[in-house]
Amino acid sequence: MGEANDQGETRSSGKRREWLAFLFVTAVVVPLLTIAAVVGYGFVVWMLQIFVLGPPGHGG
Amino acid sequence: MKIIAALWNTLKRPPVHISLGVIILVSFLGGIIFWGGFNTAMEVTNTEKFCVSCHEMENNVYQELQQTVHWSNRSGVRAICSDCHVPHNWTDKIARKMQASKEVWGAIFGTINTPEKFEAKRLELAQHEWSRFKANGSQECRNCHDYDSMDWDEMSDEARRFMEPAAERGQSCVDCHKGIAHQLPQQMGSVDPLLAGLVREATSVSLDEGETYFSAKSVDLYTDAERTEQAGVLQVATEVNVLETQDDSVKLEIAAWRKEKGFGRVLYEDFGQNISSAVLDKDIAQHGAMIETHQSDVVDELTGLPWGQVSVTLWAEKGAYLGNREALWETAGQTYRDACSVCHTEPAPEHFDANTWPAMFSGMVGFTNMSAPTQELVLKYLQMHSSDFVDAAH
Numbered sequence: 122m123g124e125a126n127d128q129g130e131t132r133s134s135g136k137r138r139e140w141l142a143f144l145f146v147t148a149v150v151v152p153l154l155t156i157a158a159v160v161g162y163g164f165v166v167w168m169l170q171i172f173v174l175g176p177p178g179h180g181g
Numbered sequence: 182m183k184i185i186a187a188l189w190n191t192l193k194r195p196p197v198h199i200s201l202g203v204i205i206l207v208s209f210l211g212g213i214i215f216w217g218g219f220n221t222a223m224e225v226t227n228t229e230k231f232c233v234s235c236h237e238m239e240n241n242v243y244q245e246l247q248q249t250v251h252w253s254n255r256s257g258v259r260a261i262c263s264d265c266h267v268p269h270n271w272t273d274k275i276a277r278k279m280q281a282s283k284e285v286w287g288a289i290f291g292t293i294n295t296p297e298k299f300e301a302k303r304l305e306l307a308q309h310e311w312s313r314f315k316a317n318g319s320q321e322c323r324n325c326h327d328y329d330s331m332d333w334d335e336m337s338d339e340a341r342r343f344m345e346p347a348a349e350r351g352q353s354c355v356d357c358h359k360g361i362a363h364q365l366p367q368q369m370g371s372v373d374p375l376l377a378g379l380v381r382e383a384t385s386v387s388l389d390e391g392e393t394y395f396s397a398k399s400v401d402l403y404t405d406a407e408r409t410e411q412a413g414v415l416q417v418a419t420e421v422n423v424l425e426t427q428d429d430s431v432k433l434e435i436a437a438w439r440k441e442k443g444f445g446r447v448l449y450e451d452f453g454q455n456i457s458s459a460v461l462d463k464d465i466a467q468h469g470a471m472i473e474t475h476q477s478d479v480v481d482e483l484t485g486l487p488w489g490q491v492s493v494t495l496w497a498e499k500g501a502y503l504g505n506r507e508a509l510w511e512t513a514g515q516t517y518r519d520a521c522s523v524c525h526t527e528p529a530p531e532h533f534d535a536n537t538w539p540a541m542f543s544g545m546v547g548f549t550n551m552s553a554p555t556q557e558l559v560l561k562y563l564q565m566h567s568s569d570f571v572d573a574a575h
Binding site for chain 1: 187188191192196197198199204207208211215219268270272273275276277278279280312313315316317
């Protein structure tokens with residue numbers, strides 16, 4: 122009986138942990154990484170424009 | 182650390198409790214919401230309201246824009262900040278948004294938080310935009326103003342004369358149309374470094390009585406040596422004879438011609454030519470005892486106007502005269518070539534005669550950023566190097 126109860130608790134806490142991890146990654150981690158990637162890309166292009174490419178050109 | 186490890190433990194195993202369908206659905210919805218939010222945020226930062234939310238923009242450039250055709254016009258189409266200042270291409274747009282971090286820095290530390298600071302930086306800021314427009318052929322202008330959509334027949338002849346060749350070359354709009362949506366930097370409208378150098382040089386030229394000099398700038402003329410009663414203005418690059426010096430003042434004799442119709446206020450370089458040397462006040466021109474008439478009623482056949490040869494003797498400040506006109510003409514010629522060749526091949530000065538140049542010049546000078554004193558000098562240069570003064574003329 123006690124064992125079954127323990128199993129039930131582990132089950133529900135495992136479920137909780139899974140949902141938390143899933144939502145945390147989809148709603149927080151991935152969006153932040155995406156923004157960081159876009160921001161980083163923008164900065165790299167900006168720096169390239171300053172040091173290598175010059176101002177954005179025709180159709181550039 | 183423990184939390185991250187637990188998270189990693191959960192993530193690295195296939196889900197036990199959440200179905201694949203739920204994961205797909207939630208992730209898909211999350212993606213839509215994220216992308217929508219991202220685009221909305223990008224658009225918000227492109228709105229005029231966002232741009233003028235800092236007072237640097239609101240109080241300076243935004244007020245200036247409201248005086249221009251890009252704010253209100255007969256067709257009711259207008260440009261907002263981002264139409265001209267943010268590239269529309271995605272990569273360049275993102276790079277520009279990141280560049281704005283510098284603007285955020287400036288807003289926090291007050292780099293241009295007063296009108297004076299802004300004015301001091303205006304030239305630099307304008308040059309950033311001009312070099313950007315130069316590089317992309319004024320792409321942001323051409324998003325609306327397309328050479329291919331210009332109907333030459335609808336254009337005035339004057340506009341067409343310059344727009345058609347520009348279209349053939351695909352010329353960058355801002356090459357000619359600077360200062361169209363905001364004011365030009367003050368430096369460009371007031372100080373010409375070459376001319377300023379000559380004016381400085383003139384301060385150290387010593388004047389000998391009885392010698393001939395040329396004004397390096399326009400100079401106020403007075404009836405008395407104390408320079409209290411103004412009599413008129415001597416124009417730049419005019420020949421004067423120094424009669425007498427007294428303290429900081431000098432008595433000048435200006436030999437000139439003037440029209441004997443009207444008040445005869447304007448003195449001209451030579452008979453029948455509208456090259457002005459000085460402008461006198463009405464009373465002085467009419468009754469002045471300082472004016473000696475040598476010849477009268479010489480009729481110019483082209484206009485039928487009677488001209489008179491006069492010499493005018495008035496006082497002026499010292500230190501504004503050069504021994505010859507060469508340096509002035511050189512500066513003027515350089516300025517003329519630089520300013521005009523931006524948009525078109527400049528005609529040789531001897532292409533027109535002295536009386537044609539003023540109308541020609543005033544029609545074009547609005548496209549340049551020459552200051553008023555520079556304009557005066559350049560016009561005089563053109564007139565005095567016109568076909569009337571050159572043998573090998575057209």
